[in-house]
Amino acid sequence: MRYTILLLVCHFVSIIAMAQSVEVRKYYLESNHETYKPMRHKFYFKSFDNKGKVKHEKTEQYIQEYFKDKSICNNTSNKNWLKQELFCSLSSESEADVVVSGTYSYTCGANVFEKRMTEKTGTARLPYFEDMTKNAADLKIILSFSYKDGTPSVTDTISITKASEKKSLGELEADIDKAVKFKIAYYFDATDAKSQYINLPKVKIKDKALKEEFASVKGLLKNGEYVKAGVICKKVNGIVNSPASSVMVGICYELLGNYPKANEYYKSVNDFHIKSRMKKSMKLLNYAESIGYTPEFVEF
Amino acid sequence: MKNNLLLTALLLLVMLRFANAQLTSITTDKANVISGNLKEFVIVDKATQFVIAKEPVKYNATKKMPTCYFTSIPGTESGLTTGSDYRTLAINANLGIEGEHWVITENQDEKRVFISRKKFVTPKYQCMWIPKADGDNVVFLNLMGATNTNWGGYLAIDDAGKFKTVKSFTEASRWKLIYKK
Numbered sequence: 001m002r003y004t005i006l007l008l009v010c011h012f013v014s015i016i017a018m019a020q021s022v023e024v025r026k027y028y029l030e031s032n033h034e035t036y037k038p039m040r041h042k043f044y045f046k047s048f049d050n051k052g053k054v055k056h057e058k059t060e061q062y063i064q065e066y067f068k069d070k071s072i073c074n075n076t077s078n079k080n081w082l083k084q085e086l087f088c089s090l091s092s093e094s095e096a097d098v099v100v101s102g103t104y105s106y107t108c109g110a111n112v113f114e115k116r117m118t119e120k121t122g123t124a125r126l127p128y129f130e131d132m133t134k135n136a137a138d139l140k141i142i143l144s145f146s147y148k149d150g151t152p153s154v155t156d157t158i159s160i161t162k163a164s165e166k167k168s169l170g171e172l173e174a175d176i177d178k179a180v181k182f183k184i185a186y187y188f189d190a191t192d193a194k195s196q197y198i199n200l201p202k203v204k205i206k207d208k209a210l211k212e213e214f215a216s217v218k219g220l221l222k223n224g225e226y227v228k229a230g231v232i233c234k235k236v237n238g239i240v241n242s243p244a245s246s247v248m249v250g251i252c253y254e255l256l257g258n259y260p261k262a263n264e265y266y267k268s269v270n271d272f273h274i275k276s277r278m279k280k281s282m283k284l285l286n287y288a289e290s291i292g293y294t295p296e297f298v299e300f
Numbered sequence: 301m302k303n304n305l306l307l308t309a310l311l312l313l314v315m316l317r318f319a320n321a322q323l324t325s326i327t328t329d330k331a332n333v334i335s336g337n338l339k340e341f342v343i344v345d346k347a348t349q350f351v352i353a354k355e356p357v358k359y360n361a362t363k364k365m366p367t368c369y370f371t372s373i374p375g376t377e378s379g380l381t382t383g384s385d386y387r388t389l390a391i392n393a394n395l396g397i398e399g400e401h402w403v404i405t406e407n408q409d410e411k412r413v414f415i416s417r418k419k420f421v422t423p424k425y426q427c428m429w430i431p432k433a434d435g436d437n438v439v440f441l442n443l444m445g446a447t448n449t450n451w452g453g454y455l456a457i458d459d460a461g462k463f464k465t466v467k468s469f470t471e472a473s474r475w476k477l478i479y480k481k
Contacts, residue, residue, distance in 0.1 A: 114478065116436060120324045122387070127436050128326055128341065128477035 043145075044096035045089050052105030056139060058177040059104050062184040067100065099146045108137035108169055136163040137172040139180060158183045200251070201244040203236060210236060217248070226255045230300035243268040254278070258297040259285050326477065327370040327389055333401075339479065340367035340394055345457050346437055346474040354393050354402065354415045356461040367394045367480055371401075375443075378425040382447050388428040390418065391440065391455075403427040406442045406452060406465050413455065413463035429455065437474035 045067045048060070068089060090096050115132045119125040139160045146153035160179045162172040200218060205211040214236050220229035230252030237245040250265030259281045266274050288295060328339045342365040343352040350356040353366030369392050375384030391404045393415045401418040405427045421427045429440040442465060445452025453465030454472030466472055 117322050117479070119326055120322050122325065124387070124431075124433060126326055126431055126433050126438050126477070128323070128479050129436075130321070130479045130481070 042088060042090055042096050043098040043100050044091075044093040046093070046099050046101040048102045048104070050105070051103045052107060054106045054108065056104060056106035056176075056180075059106070059139065059141060059180055059184075062181050063102065066184050097148050099148070100143060101146075102141060102143040104139065104141040106137075106139045108135075108173060110135050110169065132165055134163055134165050135167060135169045135172055136161065137169065137176050138162075139176050141180070141183075201247050203240060203242065203244045203248060205236065205240060207239070210239065221252070221255065226252050227298060227300045230256070234300065237265075247271075247274070250274075252300070254281070256298040256300075257285075257295060258299070261297065261299070323479065326479075327372045330371075333369075333371060336398070338369040338394060340369055342366070342478040342480060343368050343391070344476045344478065346476060348457055348459055348461070348473075350457045350461050352391065352393065352404065352457075352475070354395060356457060356463075368392055369394055373424065373428050378428055378443055379423045380425055380443065380447060386430045386443065386446060388430055388443050390427050391429060392418070404429070404455065404463065406444070406455075408444075408451060413465055415463075425452075434474055437476050439469065439472045439474060441472075 045063075048063050048067075050056070050060075093099060111134050112131055113134060114129040116127060117130050118127050139158075141158040143156045143158070144153060145156070158180070160176055160183065162175045162179075164172060167175075200221075203214065205214055213232055217229045217232050220226075220232075230249065233245070233248040233252050237249050246265045246268040250262045253259075253262035253265060254277075259278065263278055263282070266278065285295070323339065326339060326341065328337070332338065342359070344350070344359045345352075349359045351359050351365050352368050357366065359365060370389045371392055373388050373390050375382075375386060375388055378384075378388070390401075393402045393404070395402055402415050403418045403421060404413065405416045405421050406413050407416070407426060416427075418427060425443040428443040430443060430446055432439045432441065440455040442452035442455070445454070445465070445467075449467075453467045454469060455475075456464050456466045456471060456473040458464060
C-alpha cells in the first residue's frame with residue numbers, strides 16, 4: 001500500500017515527452033511505409049556532386065557522415081531499435097534495394113538594393129532611396145532515390161536560404177551549416193532523440209556502497225547510457241527486490257525499446273501512467289513488426 | 301536612483317545603436333554645410349535618367365555619380381510676400397569646392413535654367429524650389445511659379461540633358477532622390 005501510494009505520487013518518465021517521441025516514430029514509420037512499399041531499408045550511395053561554383057564543406061561532410069560512415073548496416077544484436085536507423089548503407093550496389101545519388105549547389109554573397117524611405121519629420125515628408133546591403137547564403141541539395149524493384153524513382157530537395165541586412169556572411173554561413181546537418185540527419189533519425197528529464201522512483205537502499213552506485217543511474221540515463229544504468233538497476237533489484245526497484249529495471253528496458261521486457265518488470269506495480277504509456281509503445285512495436293521491421297532488443 | 305540612471309543610459313545607448321537610419325530631413329543644415337558633412341543625393345530624372353549636375357550625365361548605378369545636397373532657404377529671403385508660406389530649398393550641386401555653393405537657378409533675365417554660384421543669384425527666389433512628393437519621386441516647383449502664372453515653373457530636363465521649367469505639373473520631371481551616406 002505504502003509503495004503504491006509512493007509510486008502514484010512519483011512520476012516516472014515524462015508522459016508527454018515519451019508520447020511525443022512515440023508519435024514521431026510512428027509517423028516516421030508510417031510515412032516511410034507509404035513512400036516505400038514494401039519497406040526497403042538497404043541502400044547504396046552512388047555519388048554526390050557539387051553543381052555550383054562554391055564548395056560547401058559541411059554538406060559534403062554530413063553526406064559522408066550520415067549516408068556513408070554512420071549508417072553502415074551491421075548485425076550486432078545489442079542495438080537499440082529505437083535509435084537504429086531505418087535505412088542503412090551497403091558497400092555494394094548489387095545487394096541494395098535503393099540506389100541514392102545527389103547533387104548540391106551553394107551560393108553566398110552580398111546583394112545591394114535600394115530601400116525606399118521618407119523623411120521623419122515635416123507635414124509633407126519627401127521620399128528618398130537608400131542603398132542597403134543584404135547578405136544571403138543559399139544551399140540546394142537534391143537527392144535521388146531509385147528502386148531496384150522498378151518503382152518510379154523519387155527526388156527530394158533540401159533547400160536552405162538565409163538572408164539578412166544585419167548578419168554578416170560568416171554568420172549566415174554558420175546558420176546554413178547548422179541547418180544542413182539537421183536536414184541530412186533527419187533521413188536517419190527516426191526520433192526527436194532528445195533525452196528527457198526523468199523522475200525516478202525512490203528506491204530504499206540500506207547498503208551504502210550500493211546506494212552510491214545507484215545514485216549514478218540518474219546521470220547515466222540522462223546521458224543515454226541505458227545499458228550501464230540497466231546493469232546497476234538489475235543488481236539493485238536483485239538485492240532490494242521492491243516494486244520501485246523493479247520499476248527502475250523496467251524504465252531502463254523501456255528506454256532501450258525492449259518493451260516486452262519492460263512490461264515484465266512493470267507487472268509489480270499497478271500504475272496508470274505506466275500502463276497508458278506502455279500501451280502506446282506496444283502499439284508502435286506491433287506496427288513496426290506488421291510492416292516487416294523486426295527490431296532487435298537489447299538485453300543487459 | 302543610481303541604478304535607474306544607469307538603466308536609462310543603457311537603454312538610450314541601445315536605442316541609438318539600433319536606431320532607424322531614416323533621415324529627419326533631406327536638407328543639410330548650415331553647420332554641417334560649413335563642416336562639409338553633407339547629406340548627398342544622386343538626383344535622377346525618371347524619364348530621361350539624367351542626373352542633376354553642372355553637366356548632367358546618364359545614371360549608372362555601377363559608377364560614381366555626381367551628387368547634390370539640399371539646403372533650406374527661409375521664405376523671408378525670397379523677397380516675395382508669400383515666400384514664407386512654403387517649404388523652400390536650394391538644390392546645390394556638390395562640386396567639392398570649399399566655400400562655394402552652386403545652385404539650380406531659373407534665371408529670369410536669361411530665360412533659362414542652369415547651375416550658378418548662389419552668392420550671385422538675385423533675387424533669391426530664382427534658386428528657391430518647393431518640393432512636392434509624387435509617389436516615390438519628387439517634383440520641384442520654383443517659388444515664383446507658386447504665385448505667378450507667367451513666370452516660374454516645375455524643374456524639368458530634356459532628352460539632351462538641358463534644364464528647363466514647365467508650367468504643367470504633368471510635364472514636370474519626376475526626380476528620384478538616392479541618398480549616398
